[in-house]
Amino acid sequence: MHPSTHLLVGWLVSETGNLNRKDRFLVTAAGVVPDLDGLGIVGDFVTRNADRPLTWWSDYHHQLGHNLSFGLLYAAMSFGFATKRWKTALLAFISFHLHIVGDIVGGRGPDGDPWPIAYLWPLTDSVQIAWAGQWKLNAWPNFGITIAALALMFYLAWKRGYSPVGLLSSRADAAFVGALRNRFPRD
Secondary structure, X not given: OOHHHHHHHHHHHHOOOOOOXXXXXXXXXXXXXXXXXXXXXXXXXXXXXXXXXXXXXXXXXXXXXXXXXXXXXXXXXXXXXXXXXXXXXXXXXXXXHHHHHHHHHHOEOOOOOOOOEOOOOXXXXXXXXXXXXXXXXXXXHHHHHHHHHHHHHHHHHHHHOOOHHHHXXXXXXXXXXXXXXXXXXXX
């Protein structure tokens, strides 16, 4: 799935917990943080015509950040930084795993082969989770999930008075929610 979809799903998970802004940020980030292992694509792109090109993205995406060890590490980090420690850590762990599930069902790579998840890495590479029916990244189900998540996010922002924008800027969030409520006035 696209990182923006993972972000929306993570934010929606954070909305189930009655959390403060910082704790919502930790849970929302858990839905995106596994894709840090995809940043290797920059090195691959820059060195693609070199004598010895880097293969960081093809070698490590869906491995370094897409595993149980990384999920537990992130949940522990969330516990350490959170106000509502247990709730935030649990929701971060759930958000992280929804990312994994989203990639298993809707993250087929550009070459058409399903991308397996080395779930127990670095302990073992022998457990690879994959689904033969995995949708391509640009498949209609992925768009449907993104549209549904956006619709729910807009509704919650309109109703509650804050959105994912508020995780980065309270001022920008107030402008966003204000515009939303001006367009669709509350009764």
